[in-house]
Amino acid sequence: MTADYSVYLVTDSTPAILGDKDLVGVVEASLRGGATVVQYRDKTSAREDLVATARKLHRLTRSYGVPLLINDRVDVAVEVGCEGVHIGQDDMALEQARELLGPGKTIGATASSEEEAIRACEAGADYLGLGTVYSTTTKKDTKSIIGPSGVCSILTALHEAGHASIPTVCIGGINASNAPSVLAASASPHKALDGVAVVSAIIAAENPAAVTRDLLGKVITAKIPA
Numbered sequence: 001m002t003a004d005y006s007v008y009l010v011t012d013s014t015p016a017i018l019g020d021k022d023l024v025g026v027v028e029a030s031l032r033g034g035a036t037v038v039q040y041r042d043k044t045s046a047r048e049d050l051v052a053t054a055r056k057l058h059r060l061t062r063s064y065g066v067p068l069l070i071n072d073r074v075d076v077a078v079e080v081g082c083e084g085v086h087i088g089q090d091d092m093a094l095e096q097a098r099e100l101l102g103p104g105k106t107i108g109a110t111a112s113s114e115e116e117a118i119r120a121c122e123a124g125a126d127y128l129g130l131g132t133v134y135s136t137t138t139k140k141d142t143k144s145i146i147g148p149s150g151v152c153s154i155l156t157a158l159h160e161a162g163h164a165s166i167p168t169v170c171i172g173g174i175n176a177s178n179a180p181s182v183l184a185a186s187a188s189p190h191k192a193l194d195g196v197a198v199v200s201a202i203i204a205a206e207n208p209a210a211v212t213r214d215l216l217g218k219v220i221t222a223k224i225p226a
């Protein structure tokens with residue numbers, strides 16, 4: 001079964017974004033608002049804390065029927081038994097992640113160019129995160145800002161290389177205000193994004209449920225063919 005990638009929430013536990021709120025509470029609010037995928041992204045916590053938080057998040061996401069993916073840490077995903085991982089260009093090879101996770105798990109990859117996107121498809125990625133669309137303070141080591149036009153070039157290349165069916169989301173500076181224009185401007189004639197991946201617009205929001213609901217409505221509207 002293919003997941004619904006419409007509103008893909010990526011977590012951030014840093015005080016600059018989460019503030020003094022409780023991460024699990026924020027994720028629950030976003031799920032109430034309709035988040036369709038959750039990625040637990042935590043670059044700083046110790047392994048035992050990663051596993052403990054991932055278990056809490058997985059109990060929650062399971063109750064909403066939403067997949068939980070772990071950023072970078074295939075070992076944590078295996079231990080928790082969640083639905084999969086998201087792997088960056090500098091992380092573990094996708095083939096090795098597949099071997100460790102076993103069949104039936106979801107492996108996502110980040111791509112910021114046509115070549116990276118096609119290579120990830122060939123290596124067995126189940127979906128792609130395309131970006132960075134707009135510069136963002138959430139990820140400071142971003143290599144390239146590709147804008148909606150860069151996303152459009154990648155979607156075109158995927159179609160031409162025979163990978164039209166791979167689900168894609170974009171990431172980087174996306175919020176409920178710019179999501180409709182990003183979805184429209186990034187669509188190529190044969191392939192459009194399946195959704196948007198968002199960190200700060202939801203995690204830092206005063207009302208994560210309302211922001212998620214707003215985003216989901218806009219993504220669904222944008223996906224209806226004109």
Ligand code: TZP
Pocket residue numbers: 010131132133135136137138139142171172173174197198199200201
């Ligand atoms: N990868 C590319 S940009 C980014 C990641 C994880 C962060 C996006 O954060 P935000 O707050 O949605 O701009």
Ligand code: MG
Pocket residue numbers: 071072086087088089091
């Ligand atoms: Mg990574």
